[in-house]
Every structure is written in C-alpha cells, then in structure tokens.
Amino acid sequence: MSTPVATRPFAVAGVARAARVRRYGLWLAAAVVLLLLPQSVRTGTAIAVMNQMGIAVIFALSFNMLLGQGGMLSFGHAVYFGLGGFIAAHVLNMAGRGAIYLPVPLLPLVGGLGGLAFAALFGSFSTRRAGTVFSMISLGVAELMAASSLIFDKFFGGEEGITTNRSKAPLLLGLEFTRDRQVYYLIAFWLFVATLAMYAFSRTPVGRMANAVRDNPERAEFVGYSQHRVRFVSFCAAGFFAGIAGGLFAVNYEILTAENMGLNASGAVLLMAYIGGIGSFVGPILGAVVFTFLQSMLSDYTGMWLLYLGILFLATVLFVPMGLAGLLMLHAPVWRARRVGRLLGPYVLTGALGFVAAVGIIGLLEMVHFVAAGRTGTRRLFWLVVAPRTLMPWLGFAALVVAGAVGVRWTGPRAVAAFAEASRPGRP
Amino acid sequence: MTPAIELSDVRKSFGATPIIRGVSLAIEAGTRQALIGPNGAGKSTLFNLITGKYPVTSGRIRVKGAAVTDLAPYEINRRGLARSFQVTNIFTRMSVFENIRCAVLWSAGYRYSFWHRISAARAVNERAETVLEQLNLTARRDVPAGVLSYAEQRALEIGITIAGGADVILLDEPTAGMSRSETEHVVGLIRQITAGKTLLMVEHDMSVVFDLADRIAVLVYGEVIAHDTPERIRANAAVQEAYLGVPQGVA
Numbered sequence: 001m002s003t004p005v006a007t008r009p010f011a012v013a014g015v016a017r018a019a020r021v022r023r024y025g026l027w028l029a030a031a032v033v034l035l036l037l038p039q040s041v042r043t044g045t046a047i048a049v050m051n052q053m054g055i056a057v058i059f060a061l062s063f064n065m066l067l068g069q070g071g072m073l074s075f076g077h078a079v080y081f082g083l084g085g086f087i088a089a090h091v092l093n094m095a096g097r098g099a100i101y102l103p104v105p106l107l108p109l110v111g112g113l114g115g116l117a118f119a120a121l122f123g124s125f126s127t128r129r130a131g132t133v134f135s136m137i138s139l140g141v142a143e144l145m146a147a148s149s150l151i152f153d154k155f156f157g158g159e160e161g162i163t164t165n166r167s168k169a170p171l172l173l174g175l176e177f178t179r180d181r182q183v184y185y186l187i188a189f190w191l192f193v194a195t196l197a198m199y200a201f202s203r204t205p206v207g208r209m210a211n212a213v214r215d216n217p218e219r220a221e222f223v224g225y226s227q228h229r230v231r232f233v234s235f236c237a238a239g240f241f242a243g244i245a246g247g248l249f250a251v252n253y254e255i256l257t258a259e260n261m262g263l264n265a266s267g268a269v270l271l272m273a274y275i276g277g278i279g280s281f282v283g284p285i286l287g288a289v290v291f292t293f294l295q296s297m298l299s300d301y302t303g304m305w306l307l308y309l310g311i312l313f314l315a316t317v318l319f320v321p322m323g324l325a326g327l328l329m330l331h332a333p334v335w336r337a338r339r340v341g342r343l344l345g346p347y348v349l350t351g352a353l354g355f356v357a358a359v360g361i362i363g364l365l366e367m368v369h370f371v372a373a374g375r376t377g378t379r380r381l382f383w384l385v386v387a388p389r390t391l392m393p394w395l396g397f398a399a400l401v402v403a404g405a406v407g408v409r410w411t412g413p414r415a416v417a418a419f420a421e422a423s424r425p426g427r428p
Numbered sequence: 429m430t431p432a433i434e435l436s437d438v439r440k441s442f443g444a445t446p447i448i449r450g451v452s453l454a455i456e457a458g459t460r461q462a463l464i465g466p467n468g469a470g471k472s473t474l475f476n477l478i479t480g481k482y483p484v485t486s487g488r489i490r491v492k493g494a495a496v497t498d499l500a501p502y503e504i505n506r507r508g509l510a511r512s513f514q515v516t517n518i519f520t521r522m523s524v525f526e527n528i529r530c531a532v533l534w535s536a537g538y539r540y541s542f543w544h545r546i547s548a549a550r551a552v553n554e555r556a557e558t559v560l561e562q563l564n565l566t567a568r569r570d571v572p573a574g575v576l577s578y579a580e581q582r583a584l585e586i587g588i589t590i591a592g593g594a595d596v597i598l599l600d601e602p603t604a605g606m607s608r609s610e611t612e613h614v615v616g617l618i619r620q621i622t623a624g625k626t627l628l629m630v631e632h633d634m635s636v637v638f639d640l641a642d643r644i645a646v647l648v649y650g651e652v653i654a655h656d657t658p659e660r661i662r663a664n665a666a667v668q669e670a671y672l673g674v675p676q677g678v679a
Contacts, residue, residue: 204545205538205539205540205542205546206540206542208526208530211522212519212522212526215519215521218517219513219519220530221502222479222511223502223505223510223533223592224506224533224534224535225502226500226502
C-alpha cells in the first residue's frame with residue numbers, strides 16, 4: 001500500500017501508451033509475417049501445411065473461447081466446424097451452378113453463419129449447466145451428429161462426403177483461387193480478421209463476464225448476469241468462428257466428410273489448445289501451429305504419429321499444464337531482467353539429455369511397431385539401420401533411455417533451480 | 429414509505445426439516461440493520477431466500493415494493509439489491525480491478541454487449557477505480573484476486589457487492605475472521621459505503637452490531653423473536669435468554 005496514489009495516473013498513462021504501441025505493433029508485425037510467409041518457402045507442400053495451420057489456428061482459438069475463457073470443456077466442438085464446412089461446400093456448389101451469387105472470399109462467412117446457427121440451437125440447452133454436464137451434452141451432440149451423418153446422407157454425402165469446386169464460383173474483383181498459394185492469402189486474410197475479432201471479443205463486456213462466469217458462476221449471478229446467457233453468447237461466438245474455419249476448410253480441400261465433425265476432430269482441437277496453453281490468448285495459436293507441423297511432418301516418417309502426439313499431450317498435462325505459451329510467459333521476468341543467458345547452459349544440458357532419452361523411447365516404440373506389424377529384416381531409425389528382431393538394438397536404445405532419464409533426473413533440478421534464481425526480482 | 433425489504437410469512441424447509449419457520453420482517457429504506465442470532469438460527473438461509481439463491485417453500489418477499497419471490501439472483505440484483513457472502517466469493521483468476529469492473533457492468537447498462545470495447549467504457553472504468561480507492565486496494569489493482577490476503581479478499585468481497593451501486597445491501601458476516609484493527613477499518617468502510625442506503629447485515633461481533641445498527645432483528649430457530657432498537661434489544665429478556673445469555677462481545 002506504499003504506492004503514492006498521486007503519481008499513479010501518470011504511470012498508468014505511460015504504461016498504457018507503451019502497451020498500445022506494443023499491441024498495435026504486434027498486430028502489424030503479424031500481418032506482415034502472414035503476407036511474406038509464402039515468399040520464404042518454395043515447395044507446394046509447405047504452402048499446403050501453412051494453409052492447414054491457418055485453419056487449425058482459427059479453430060483452436062474458437063475452442064479456447066469455450067475452454068480457456070468460458071470454462072466450458074467441449075468434446076464436440078468439431079460439430080460446428082464440420083457443419084459450417086458442409087454448409088459452405090453446399091453453398092459453393094450452388095454458386096458454381098449459378099443458383100446464387102457468392103464469390104469464394106465470402107464463403108467462410110457462410111460457414112461461420114452456419115456454425116453460429118447450430119451453436120445457437122445446441123447451445124440453447126447445453127449451456128444451461130457448466131462442468132461435467134456441459135461436457136457430457138457436448139459429447140452427446142457429437143454422437144448425435146455422427147448418427148445424423150448416416151441418416152441424412154444427401155446432406156453429408158455418406159462415406160464419400162461432399163465434394164466441391166472452388167474454381168467454378170463467380171469471381172470477386174477478379175480474384176482467382178485455383179492454386180494453393182492463392183488460397184493461402186484467403187486463409188491468411190480470414191485468419192487475421194478472425195483472430196482480431198476473437199481477441200476483441202475477449203475485451204468486451206460479455207467477454208469479461210465469460211471469464212467471471214468461468215471463475216465463479218454463482219457470484220456472476222449476484223452482479224446481475226445470468227450464467228446461462230453469458231455461456232450461451234460465448235458458445236455462439238465460438239460456433240461462429242469454428243464455422244469460419246470449416247468454411248475455409250471447404251475452400252482449401254474442396255471436400256468434407258463426416259470425419260471432419262467427428263470425435264477425433266474434436267479431440268484434436270482440444271489437444272492443440274491444451275498443448276499450446278489454454279491460459280492465454282496466444283496459447284492455442286502456438287498449439288495449433290506445433291500440432292499441425294508435427295502431424296504433417298511425423299506422418300511422413302512413422303505410422304505411429306498419433307501415438308507421439310498423444311505422448312506429447314500427456315507430457316503437457318503432467319509436466320507443463322500451463323502449456324507452451326504458459327511456459328514461455330513464465331520466463332518473461334527472466335527475459336526482462338536480461339538473465340536468459342544464465343539459463344542457456346542448464347537448459348541446453350537438460351534438453352540434450354532429454355533428447356537422448358526421447359531417441360531411446362522412440363527407437364524402442366518404432367521397433368515394437370515393426371515387430372508387431374509382423375515385419376522382418378532391417379529398417380532405418382534415425383541415422384542407423386537396425387534389425388529389430390535381434391537383441392542389440394533393444395539394448396542400445398534401452399541404454400539411451402536409462403542414460404537420458406538418469407541424466408535428466410540429475411540436471412533437471414539444477415535447471416529448475418537456475419530458473420528460480422534467475423526469476424528472483426532485484427538486481428543481480 | 430415502502431420498506432426496502434419486506435418478508436411476509438416466509439418459510440423454508442430442506443426436506444422435512446423446517447429452517448425458516450414463518451418470518452415476517454420489514455426493513456425500512458435508508459436504515460442500517462443487523463440480523464443476529466445463534467449459530468444455525470437460519471440467518472444465512474434467510475439471506476439466500478431474499479437474494480434468490482434458494483426458492484422459498486412458502487411466503488412472499490418484496491424488494492422496494494416489487495415482488496421478487498420466485499426471481500433468479502440476477503433478476504433480483506438488477507432491482508438494486510446486492511449481497512456479500514460469508515465465505516469469500518470472488519473471481520479468483522481475474523485481477524482485482526477486473527473483479528470490481530465486472531460488478532459494475534450490468535448497472536452501467538452494458539448487458540451482454542460484444543460490440544463495446546471495455547477499455548473505452550469510461551464511466552465503468554472510473555467507477556471501478558473509485559471503488560478500488562474506497563477499498564484501499566488501488567495498489568493491488570492488477571494482482572489476481574486469488575492471491576490477495578484474507579482481509580484484502582474480504583474487502584474485495586464488499587467491493588464487488590457495492591460496485592454496482594445497489595441501494596439495498598446485504599452483508600453476510602463482513603468482519604468474520606478479522607483482527608480488531610481490520611474490523612475497525614471495515615466498519616468505517618461499511619459506514620461510508622452505506623450512507624443513504626439500506627443495509628442488512630448478519631454479524632456475530634456485537635460491538636460491530638451495536639456500533640452500526642439502527643435496528644436489530646433477532647432470529648432464533650427460524651423465527652424472528654425481536655426486531656427493535658439496539659437499546660431495547662439489549663434490554664429484551666427473551667433475547668437475553670436466547671442469545672445474549674453469554675456476555676456481549678463474545679463472537
């Protein structure tokens with residue numbers, strides 16, 4: 001209580017101005033990066049992965065409007081992504097036939113409105129309760145849609161799904177979307193707009209009350225707000241942005257199947273948000289980028305990529321529940337105190353030992369996979385050619401696991417201690 | 429003059445157990461009143477009935493003349509009645525400032541708005557800053573409410589209650605668990621923030637009760653056995669037998 005009250009307004013004004021510069025600067029930098037990113041890569045694969053990332057980021061951010069900001073754990077958020085996508089695909093087909101006028105750039109909005117409509121429908125009863133009841137209803141709705149996809153096969157296209165063709169839609173301002181690179185800019189545009197809108201939502205009265213209802217639904221009712229209504233508004237907004245992501249998916253892949261709104265897709269977005277960190281706005285962005293990157297890279301190398309993503313998720317929940325973004329923010333004081341250099345040594349050492357252990361674990365898992373698949377002979381693992389049906393490679397990788405794990409147990413606490421030391425306030 | 433709060437034969441049972449057994453009570457507008465009674469008398473339950481947390485089993489409740497008997501807590505709050513809780517009930521992960529600001533929003537007319545920037549809502553932000561200063565919490569403005577000390581959280585609890593500008597204020601044991609100096613500070617705060625308003629508070633600290641209250645209602649086993657000025661309550665034989673049999677000042 002020793003802060004002199006008289007000097008505060010000035011301090012606040014200065015801080016506010018600096019924060020404003022930093023905030024707008026950040027958005028501007030993000031826009032520039034989005035514009036220049038395709039120039040930095042040559043391969044079509046990289047563009048395809050970036051398109052996938054952009055869609056995933058919008059989807060993960062919309063999911064975090066529920067979980068991180070509203071305290072609603074949904075197991076069926078892909079329903080609104082998928083329905084938005086299906087509606088967008090059908091509308092794109094209608095536009096292609098000339099039945100309606102709708103150019104491709106506006107299609108994500110159609111997806112968004114579709115997601116919003118169904119979020120309003122299902123949200124009207126699912127947001128009555130928070131916690132487990134909400135989660136169970138979201139699971140029920142997801143199952144309901146899975147069943148509906150078989151019943152309404154005209155709309156969902158049965159096993160083949162609904163295909164569409166973005167090049168047949170009328171043009172807006174002569175913008176064509178025949179190549180992936182052109183679609184990239186469409187996705188980047190909607191990514192920027194949607195991210196800005198979702199950030200802005202968190203800074204509105206109802207966005208703040210979403211946090212309040214998350215923290216303490218009872219007290220929110222005693223300051224004039226119906227917890228049901230607050231959750232409902234968040235839920236509709238989340239459905240809207242998920243639908244935008246679904247609409248972009250329809251434009252990008254020109255196909256939607258029931259899988260896109262299934263439990264796996266709902267699980268994936270939960271993993272993305274959680275790995276990135278649900279406690280901050282940027283967390284799901286990080287998570288979606290990392291998840292999509294790993295998904296597309298790992299699936300080229302191993303048939304067990306889902307298992308590795310699962311392990312990453314478990315490791316996050318167990319050891320870093322605040323997620324990647326939370327871990328980074330933990331280091332903000334160290335960064336400000338310019339003490340990052342002191343952490344480099346301990347972190348690199350622990351990281352290297354952790355890497356050794358990871359190599360051992362991956363080696364063992366891949367060999368299990370090899371043997372379980374009934375294969376014989378040799379396969380390449382990292383830089384080695386190994387014969388999984390002989391003893392030596394098992395011993396070798398097991399030795400790596402033990403050595404790495406023992407090493408981490410020894411150096412880990414030192415790294416933590418170094419962090420604690422470096423983040424202590426005050427001059428060095 | 430219309431009473432700020434009016435209860436007519438209010439009853440509440442949990443299962444077969446009657447907790448409130450026919451309470452009729454009128455709290456005059458603009459007075460500070462205390463609700464006292466031994467543990468288990470039903471004081472908090474009565475608060476929960478008035479504020480809509482529990483539905484009544486039978487009876488009628490009016491706030492400022494309007495029937496609120498079966499309304500939800502948020503509907504009752506919007507009529508200008510706010511309450512605090514016996515166990516601290518705040519938005520733990522939000523900053524102290526955000527806690528207060530959330531409590532101001534509805535009364536400032538922002539409802540479920542997603543088309544206003546909250547940082548541009550000047551009246552709301554100024555009101556929240558003013559309340560922070562009243563609470564002496566300005567220095568703790570940006571700290572998550574969950575890490576405040578106990579006394580600070582109790583102050584914030586009161587702050588959330590009064591921030592919306594309600595003119596009927598219910599405080600449930602505002603000084604519970606506080607040291608003597610903290611209690612004195614809170615009593616001063618309550619006197620300041622309830623000036624010209626109606627206050628009904630549950631309080632065990634008799635020095636606080638006799639210091640603040642214009643009138644005192646005594647609740648024993650779900651019935652109001654007396655409702656009178658502090659002097660007459662002190663002299664009331666039934667009250668002394670039921671409640672003040674122990675020397676006063678013992679919480």
